[in-house]
Amino acid sequence: MTVFAQQLQDIECLAFKVSPAPQLITSHRVMLDCNEAFLQLFGYQRDELLNQLTLLIYPSQADYKSIGKRSLDWLHDSPSDSYSDERFMQHKNGEVFWAKSHGYTLTPDDPFKLMVWHFERLNRTHHATGDLTPREREIAMLIVNGLKSKEIAKQLEISHRTVEVHRARLMKKMQAKNIVELVSKIIFVS
Structure with missing residues (x-):
């Protein structure tokens, strides 16, 4: 690897780490890496999350399963390599909060094999789901x-x-x- 290529790789790693957008990299819903903003959003230390199922940040196992099925079905059936929704997530302290999530698969033939996720906490929901105001x-x-x-x-x-x-x-x-x-x-x- 050339010096320039190594510098570019170092810059990319730094950009991920300090990005203000909470980001998570997963493989089959196991957390491989996350940035500082993600740790701050969910209240965990990095070593508490890495190699753990994303179930850890959901309020319930049923929620984890239903959202997983919905997103996987969407990624299989849609020509898009991305999935977005609004959902409840859970902070380490037990607080449940509303979040917008965006996921992008890097492996379209096996969508959950490698994904990058972005989460945004919604303090006030602007778009009602169903018939809720x-x-x-x-x-x-x-x-x-x-x-x-x-x-x-x-x-x-x-x-x-x-x-x-x-x-x-x-x-x-x-x-x-x-x-x-x-x-x-x-x-x-x-």
Whole structure:
């Protein structure tokens, strides 16, 4: 390898490492490498993630399986080598958050063999999934993280009654009988 080629390779490695975009490289959903922004987004140290299944950053095994199937089906059936969605992810501290993800396969014949992923935390969802409004999505995210109606009202600077109305609509739309079922359906539907 020439000196120039080595310098170029070093620059590319540095660019990946310090990129402000949280990036992850996977092989068959096992984490091979990630950058500093990814570590910051999920709260882990590098050695806690490398060679681990991406299941570690999902809120549930069911979510991990359903999103994996959906993305693999898309990559097999689409002429595109990329996949994007919005989903719940989980921080090391247990906090569940809404994220936009973009994946690009480097091996189209076997899409999960080698992929590069980018994640973006969404504090306020701009695009409602299904028939949920942006405010309902925002409240759903806070419910998933265990906040009570009064805590949600305080955080969003709205009335407790308004939160209760949104919660009731969420229960109806998600056909949930109780809060545990609602949380489960919010995570698994997303």
